[in-house]
Amino acid sequence: MMRAWLFALALLGTTAAAAGQLQPFTDDSLPAIQKRLAGRPFILTLWSLTCHHCAKELQTLGRLARSDRTLPLVIVSTDTPAEARQIRAALQRFGLAHVDTWVFADAVPERLRYAIDPSWRGELPRSYLFDAAHRRVAHSGLINEAQLRDWLKRQRAGG
Amino acid sequence: MRGRIIPSLALVCLLPLTAWAQQPAGQAPVEDAAARRQQAWEARLAEQNPLAVGAALDAQGRVWLARVQERRLRVSHSADGGGSFSAPVAVTPQPEAVTADGENRPRLAIGADGTVHVSWTQGLAKPMSAHIRYARSTDGGKTFSTPMILNDDRQIVSHRFDALAVDGKGGVAVTWLDARSRSGRTANKSPQTDVGLYAARSADGGATFGPNRRVAEHSCQCCRTALAWSAQGPLAFWRHVFGRNIRDFAIAALDGGPVLRVTDDEWEIDGCPHHGGGIAADGRGNLHIVWFTNGEKRKGIYYRRIAQTDFSKTDARLDMSAPLALGDAARQAGHPAVAASGDRVLLAWREFDGRRFSVWAMLSQDAGANWGAPQKLAEAAQQADYALPLVDARQALVVWNAAAEGLRVLAVAKP
Numbered sequence: 105m106m107r108a109w110l111f112a113l114a115l116l117g118t119t120a121a122a123a124g125q126l127q128p129f130t131d132d133s134l135p136a137i138q139k140r141l142a143g144r145p146f147i148l149t150l151w152s153l154t155c156h157h158c159a160k161e162l163q164t165l166g167r168l169a170r171s172d173r174t175l176p177l178v179i180v181s182t183d184t185p186a187e188a189r190q191i192r193a194a195l196q197r198f199g200l201a202h203v204d205t206w207v208f209a210d211a212v213p214e215r216l217r218y219a220i221d222p223s224w225r226g227e228l229p230r231s232y233l234f235d236a237a238h239r240r241v242a243h244s245g246l247i248n249e250a251q252l253r254d255w256l257k258r259q260r261a262g263g
Numbered sequence: 264m265r266g267r268i269i270p271s272l273a274l275v276c277l278l279p280l281t282a283w284a285q286q287p288a289g290q291a292p293v294e295d296a297a298a299r300r301q302q303a304w305e306a307r308l309a310e311q312n313p314l315a316v317g318a319a320l321d322a323q324g325r326v327w328l329a330r331v332q333e334r335r336l337r338v339s340h341s342a343d344g345g346g347s348f349s350a351p352v353a354v355t356p357q358p359e360a361v362t363a364d365g366e367n368r369p370r371l372a373i374g375a376d377g378t379v380h381v382s383w384t385q386g387l388a389k390p391m392s393a394h395i396r397y398a399r400s401t402d403g404g405k406t407f408s409t410p411m412i413l414n415d416d417r418q419i420v421s422h423r424f425d426a427l428a429v430d431g432k433g434g435v436a437v438t439w440l441d442a443r444s445r446s447g448r449t450a451n452k453s454p455q456t457d458v459g460l461y462a463a464r465s466a467d468g469g470a471t472f473g474p475n476r477r478v479a480e481h482s483c484q485c486c487r488t489a490l491a492w493s494a495q496g497p498l499a500f501w502r503h504v505f506g507r508n509i510r511d512f513a514i515a516a517l518d519g520g521p522v523l524r525v526t527d528d529e530w531e532i533d534g535c536p537h538h539g540g541g542i543a544a545d546g547r548g549n550l551h552i553v554w555f556t557n558g559e560k561r562k563g564i565y566y567r568r569i570a571q572t573d574f575s576k577t578d579a580r581l582d583m584s585a586p587l588a589l590g591d592a593a594r595q596a597g598h599p600a601v602a603a604s605g606d607r608v609l610l611a612w613r614e615f616d617g618r619r620f621s622v623w624a625m626l627s628q629d630a631g632a633n634w635g636a637p638q639k640l641a642e643a644a645q646q647a648d649y650a651l652p653l654v655d656a657r658q659a660l661v662v663w664n665a666a667a668e669g670l671r672v673l674a675v676a677k678p
Contacts, residue, residue: 214615228534244534
C-alpha cells in the first residue's frame with residue numbers, strides 16, 4: 105500500500121508540471137498558488153470523490169467554467185494521489201479538466217487542512233473566495249450558484 | 264505504517280448513505296460517479312488493520328479492547344491497566360469488512376455478569392451499504408457466539424454508525440443510522456430527509472433481539488451515534504436534522520419518548536460534518552454529553568450536564584448546564600468522548616497543532632460540577648485515532664491508537 109501510494113505520488117510529481125494536470129497538494133502549495141495569482145481574485149474549492157454534495161458542487165463549478173473560460177478556479181481533491189485516475193475522470197466529466205487541479209498528498213490529511221486554514225474542520229465541500237487582495241471568505245457545504253456569479257461580477261467590476 | 268491509513272484519507276467526507284441514486288436520472292455524471300464511489304469504497308473495505316478501536320472496562324476494572332486485524336474483529340483484555348493484553352480472540356469467524364474509520368468503530372460493553380457484548384458495522388460490496396452485526400461471549404472472552412445481523416430489513420443499504428449499551432441485567436441496546444426508508448420517491452428530494460435512527464433491543468443478554476424500531480426520522484447521515492444506559496433505560500444521542508437543515512444534537516429514550524433537542528448551536532450545512540458526540544450516565548442519574556459543532560452560535564467541542572429528567576415526556580423540562588468549551592480551538596480540539604462511573608466523569612479529546620496530534624483528558628470527581636485542569640496525555644507523530652476515555656472508581660484511562668506509536672493506554676492523574 106505504502107509503495108503504491110509513493111509510486112503514485114512520484115508519478116504525479118513528474119507529470120503534473122503543466123496547467124490542467126493534477127498536482128500534488130502539500131503544506132506549501134497554497135502560498136505558491138497565491139503567489140502565482142497575486143493581485144487576482146480566485147476561488148479555491150475542496151472536494152472528495154466520496155462526498156455526495158461535492159459532486160453537486162463540481163457540477164455547479166463546471167457550469168460556471170463552461171460559461172466563463174477565464175473563471176479563476178483552483179480545485180483541490182482531499183482524496184489521495186493513488187486515486188489520481190478517478191479524480192481526473194471526475195474533473196473531466198464535470199468539465200473541469202482544464203482548470204488548476206490538485207490532490208492532497210500527505211499521509212496525515214489534517215496537516216494539509218491545517219495549512220490551508222486551521223479553522224477548517226474537514227467538512228466538505230469547502231470553498232474560499234479570494235478577492236484581488238487575497239482577503240478570503242470561507243464557506244462550508246454547497247455554494248450557491250447565484251451568489252457565486254454575483255461575487256464574480258463584483259470582483260471583475262472592482263478590478 | 265503510512266500505507267495503512269491511506270484508504271481512510273479518501274473518506275474524509277462519507278456523507279452519502281445511498282447518495283448517487285439521488286441524482287436525477289439521465290444526467291451524464293451518474294454512472295461515472297457511481298463507479299468512482301465503488302472504487303473508493305472497495306479501497307476502504309480492503310483496509311487490513313485500520314486505526315479505529317473499541318474499548319470498555321469490566322466490573323473488575325479490566326480493560327477490554329476490540330480492534331480489526333487482518334480483516335477480523337479481535338477482542339482481548341488487560342488486567343494491568345493496559346500494560347499487557349491477552350491473546351486476541353477472533354469475534355468474526357471469517358474475514359469480513361469491519362468498518363473502523365473514526366466515526367465507525369467496533370463497540371464493546373461488558374455486563375456485570377461478565378458477558379462481553381460486541382457490535383460493529385460490516386461493510387458490503389455496494390458503496391456505503393453495511394449491516395449492523397452483534398456477537399457476545401459468555402465465557403469471559405474465550406469464545407464468541409456466531410455473529411448475527413441486527414438490521415432486520417437485511418436490505419443492501421446503509422446501516423452504519425452503531426452504538427451499544429447494556430444494563431448488566433440482561434438488557435442490550437444497539438442503535439445505528441439507517442437508510443432503509445429511502446426510496447425512489449424520496450431519493451429525489453432533499454438528501455437529508457430519509458435517514459433515521461434505529462434500535463434493536465434484547466432482554467435476554469443478547470441471546471435474541473426483538474424487531475427493529477425506528478427511534479427518529481431525519482437524522483444527519485454520517486456522525487457516530489451514542490448510547491448511555493440510565494435509570495430510565497437506554498438513551499440515544501445523535502446529530503439530528505432540525506427544521507430544514509440545522510444539524511444539532513438530540514436525545515431520545517429507546518423505551519419511548521420524544522426527540523429532545525439538547526444543543527442549540529444552529530449549525531446549518533449542506534455538507535457532512537463527520538464529527539459526532541458522546542453521552543454517559545453517572546451514578547446519580549445525570550447525563551453528560553460532549554459534541555462538536557461549527558454552528559452560528561458556537562464552534563468547537565463542548566460539554567454539558569443534563570440533570571435527571573423524565574425523557575418519556577414530550578414536555579420534559581431539560582435542566583442543562585451551559586455548554587463548556589473544551590480544548591484549544593486553535594489546535595482543532597475535536598472528536599470528544601465521555602465516560603462516567605459513580606461520581607466520576609472523564610472527558611477526552613484530540614488536538615492537532617498543524618504537525619502532531621495530541622490527546623487530552625479532564626476528570627471530574629463530583630458528577631461534573633467541578634473539573635480538574637485539562638491534561639495532555641500523549642502525542643502522535645503520524646495519523647491517530649480518536650481518544651477513548653474509560654473510568655471506574657479506581658482508574659481513569661484513555662485508550663489511544665496511533666499509526667507510529669501503536670495502541671497506548673494512558674493514565675489520567677487525579678485532579
